[in-house]
Amino acid sequence: MKRLSGESALVTGGARGIGEAIVRTFVDEGARVMIADVLEGEGEVLRQTLGEAARFRRLDVTSGADWSTAVTETEQAFGPVSVLVNNAGIVEFGSMEETDPQVFRRVVDVNLYGPWLGMRATVPSMRRAGSGVILNVSSTAGLMGYANLGVYVASKWGLRGLTKTAALELAASGIRVCSIHPGPITTPMTEGMDASIAADQPIPRFGTPDEVAAMALFLAADATYSTGSEFVIDGGATTGSMVLAL
Template sequence: MKLQNKVVLITGAARGQGAAEAKRFAAEGAKVVLADVLDAEGEQLSRRLEGRAIYLHLDVTSDESWEAAFAQIERIHGRCDVLVNNAGIYRPAPIAETTSKSAEAMFQVNQLGTLLGMKYAAESMKKTGGGVIVNISSIAGLRGFANAIAYSGTKWAVRGMTKVAAAELAQFGIRVNSVHPGFIATDMLKENTAEVNRIGAEAAPLKRHGTPEEVANLVAFLASEDSAFITGAEVAIDGGWAI
């Protein structure tokens, strides 16, 4: 897949989908930079990847944290080839129960964090002639779901920002695409009721939840030269929910 020795930064990489993405890139021979605020788990995963990864503390809502992370990546590896904006939080609630505090928290991580990641990754990638950004959105960024207005708002924003960035950054050799997972078997599903998760599987044409590894396979493809003519795309990986 032509990812050997590519320098790949993954946010929210300490567990779940981010960890699966890290393992997939490491298996392809990439130099993986794990970024998260869950330091103990991130360090543990770095050790398990046995020399293929390093861990950095990164608060995706902070300009200063992004600046420090890219300074360290460039000092260690000289460049960043791929950014996977994977960090995200999900706090479902009906409109009437959505608080400004909860909505702001999701905005900060899911939307602003993605924007800042693209900003600082592009700044770094321009120095070396290009790169790839993969933004993790959601099926909730493709269609409406009850009880998820704030979360959905951030994921629709990620979809839109991806298209703006793809148009703006193409001249610098930077491709930007968004991935839209459906119900994926990670700890994030624990935020739902068992009934919601049951419906999530049964209502999909493929009749099951997806796995983090399946999402990681798609992300790796979009990060590789095998997808060199794809930018500004929104790719659903949802078992058919978005049909």
């Protein structure tokens, strides 16, 4: 039996990158998936490759109305939502002094307010399903600081904390909530980044979206005793500094 047979999933930022890999992995393991993204062209192309196991819905994660429609359409197509992956996110570079306040608000709106809206909209559906799993895709930037990424760091630390609070509040309803913390992953978001930033990691390379998707599958299907937990997939980047040879 496939590991997600009978599950109804909604994946934000599902049209490409990590989200696309999660969508494909979930479908391969028997789930029926609503691909949610603002990238309509790429989302529709992906849906067509997956057949009846997937639908696409345009979703601006900062819109409560969009969330309500997405959950309703997922229920109509596949039944109550049992897995939510809050994967949609954006990044902006710049020092605290250089960053425009509107940029700060936009990043936090997408990366933190969006997942909060998503959980709020989806939990009633999970209660109808009888249980659920929420996976919030944070970052190693939710575990440590990065110079010139203050806005992104703030949003990802916030998502980490929101995950823990949601886990406490939703446990009685049979809903598990965990956060995933990728390090450098080869996606459209990281195009142009210097590969050398991973050179000093214990595993000295960028990760792949499929590796993150494998983690998401484990959390959705197998990690039945985990909630409020942080799962790091970063090639060891946050482990510490390598000891210099004497």
